[in-house]
Amino acid sequence: MSKLRCVKGMHDILPEDMPKWHYLENCYRNLVSDYGYEEIRTPILESLDLFVRGIGESTDIVEKEMYAFEDKGNAKLALRPEGTASVIRAFLQNNLEALTPVSKLYYIGPMFRRERPARGRYRQFYQAGAELIGIEDATADAELIGMAVTFVKTLGIQNVNVQINSLGDPETRPAYRNALVQFFSKKKEQLCNDCVRRLDTNPLRILDCKVEACSIAAQEAPNVFDYLSDDAHSHFSDLQQLLSLHDVNFTVVPTMVRGLDYYTRTIFEIQGGADILGAQSTIVGGGRYNGLVKQLGGRNTPTIGFAFGIERLLLLLGDNAKESVKPTVFVAGVGEGGLERTIRVSRQLRNCNFKVEAPYKNGSLRSQLKRADKSSAVVAVIAGADEALQNAVTIRNMQNGEQQIVPLDELEPKIRELM
RNA sequence: GUGAGAAUAGUUCAACGGUAGAGCCCCGGCUUGUGGUGCCGGUUGUUGCGGGUUCGAAUCCCGUUUCUCACCCCA
Numbered sequence: 001m002s003k004l005r006c007v008k009g010m011h012d013i014l015p016e017d018m019p020k021w022h023y024l025e026n027c028y029r030n031l032v033s034d035y036g037y038e039e040i041r042t043p044i045l046e047s048l049d050l051f052v053r054g055i056g057e058s059t060d061i062v063e064k065e066m067y068a069f070e071d072k073g074n075a076k077l078a079l080r081p082e083g084t085a086s087v088i089r090a091f092l093q094n095n096l097e098a099l100t101p102v103s104k105l106y107y108i109g110p111m112f113r114r115e116r117p118a119r120g121r122y123r124q125f126y127q128a129g130a131e132l133i134g135i136e137d138a139t140a141d142a143e144l145i146g147m148a149v150t151f152v153k154t155l156g157i158q159n160v161n162v163q164i165n166s167l168g169d170p171e172t173r174p175a176y177r178n179a180l181v182q183f184f185s186k187k188k189e190q191l192c193n194d195c196v197r198r199l200d201t202n203p204l205r206i207l208d209c210k211v212e213a214c215s216i217a218a219q220e221a222p223n224v225f226d227y228l229s230d231d232a233h234s235h236f237s238d239l240q241q242l243l244s245l246h247d248v249n250f251t252v253v254p255t256m257v258r259g260l261d262y263y264t265r266t267i268f269e270i271q272g273g274a275d276i277l278g279a280q281s282t283i284v285g286g287g288r289y290n291g292l293v294k295q296l297g298g299r300n301t302p303t304i305g306f307a308f309g310i311e312r313l314l315l316l317l318g319d320n321a322k323e324s325v326k327p328t329v330f331v332a333g334v335g336e337g338g339l340e341r342t343i344r345v346s347r348q349l350r351n352c353n354f355k356v357e358a359p360y361k362n363g364s365l366r367s368q369l370k371r372a373d374k375s376s377a378v379v380a381v382i383a384g385a386d387e388a389l390q391n392a393v394t395i396r397n398m399q400n401g402e403q404q405i406v407p408l409d410e411l412e413p414k415i416r417e418l419m
Numbered sequence: 420g421u422g423a424g425a426a427u428a429g430u431u432c433a434a435c436g437g438u439a440g441a442g443c444c445c446c447g448g449c450u451u452g453u454g455g456u457g458c459c460g461g462u463u464g465u466u467g468c469g470g471g472u473u474c475g476a477a478u479c480c481c482g483u484u485u486c487u488c489a490c491c492c493c494a
Contacts, residue, residue: 060491115492116491117486118487126494194491210490280493309494313494334452363451365452369454
């Protein structure tokens with residue numbers, strides 16, 4: 001008998017995991033709202049075309065990792081593989097640019113990529129991200145990177161490594177690309193099979209190849225910085241100056257590239273937890289995409305953003321990084337009319353905003369206290385027949401077993417004392 | 420997409436060709452007005468799934484699914 005289970009690469013997030021999720025999400029919401037970001041939620045399903053145009057036809061994500069299909073009306077749809085394209089679509093569709101000169105948007109939600117699952121990598125995974133739309137200055141880049149670094153550090157993740165690079169502008173990129181193709185074509189025999197393929201599809205990626213032969217071959221490859229426009233150059237050096245104002249320590253990695261076509265100028269990654277995450281040690285990735293808004297049909301609007309994978313980040317959190325759980329009050333009933341009294345007392349206590357568990361059926365006080373113990377109640381309220389005669393209940397401190405009889409109208413303050 | 424390892428009770432694991440077991444968890448009782456510790460008792464499996472070898476398979480072989488790890492790629 002095969003048990004029903006969720007599809008490959010998907011996973012359930014169980015109640016026991018939620019305190020950590022809530023903690024992380026609350027940290028993130030609080031932090032980005034301190035920087036003036038507001039939440040946006042977009043549909044999980046978009047037209048396939050949005051991602052093909054936004055992310056790039058020849059990217060791995062679009063080429064082989066998307067859940068794309070036709071619905072019954074023959075519309076070509078896809079589950080979103082990342083958040084940025086959808087956010088920019090929503091920005092344009094709803095004319096958010098008319099509201100403020102600068103839009104700061106953040107999102108949290110599930111993304112879908114059909115990859116081989118591994119530790120910290122799922123086919124449905126949760127990403128949170130932020131987009132700063134409308135500023136081209138490096139001040140924006142620096143603030144956004146600073147925000148991402150602050151977030152990771154707020155979570156208590158140590159030993160993070162911030163890497164930055166500049167990819168230049170669309171006008172200069174072809175020249176650099178050509179230079180790379182020319183350079184590597186001469187060294188084709190030294191390259192791994194993947195890189196030979198990349199020569200056609202994405203020559204920049206060769207620089208980032210981990211195969212030793214390739215990285216040796218790449219050592220004398222043309223340098224991006226020789227191909228940056230003056231503007232891009234000063235943008236990048238401004239960024240480096242400004243990052244120190246945000247107390248961000250960083251490394252310039254000229255060979256770093258990123259998997260999405262839309263990046264221009266600044267790209268960055270935050271790495272950490274290589275001992276736990278192995279090959280998945282990039283925890284935050286982002287960059288500038290000045291061309292994307294126009295590419296999706298809007299006006300030329302410079303934009304920068306980042307995203308991080310929640311599952312991956314969660315693996316790095318310590319056990320104390322979780323939302324605190326409200327203590328429980330258990331209401332037990334004994335004697336004639338016990339069950340009815342538990343209902344009345346439970347309602348009274350919930351009106352006072354306590355978290356209350358009640359027994360649902362008559363049983364011995366012993367079995368009810370066992371249940372109280374299982375629900376890790378801090379206080380048990382015993383609504384017994386004897387006390388009821390004086391309009392009172394017994395409250396029991398579940399830590400030390402101390403009890404007292406308390407009139408019903410003094411119940412709230414007496415319980416508060418024990419929490 | 421490539422390569423490697425794993426899968427036995429709710430859970431952690433044992434059994435390594437000869438009757439599938441233990442700890443924990445869970446449930447009940449000792450104790451229907453007093454939980455945790457204690458004692459007594461109880462439930463639990465087509466050994467992931469499908470096939471093959473064998474008198475006999477959890478065990479050996481093949482396939483398959485899922486998970487894990489390393490690539491690839493990315494968050």
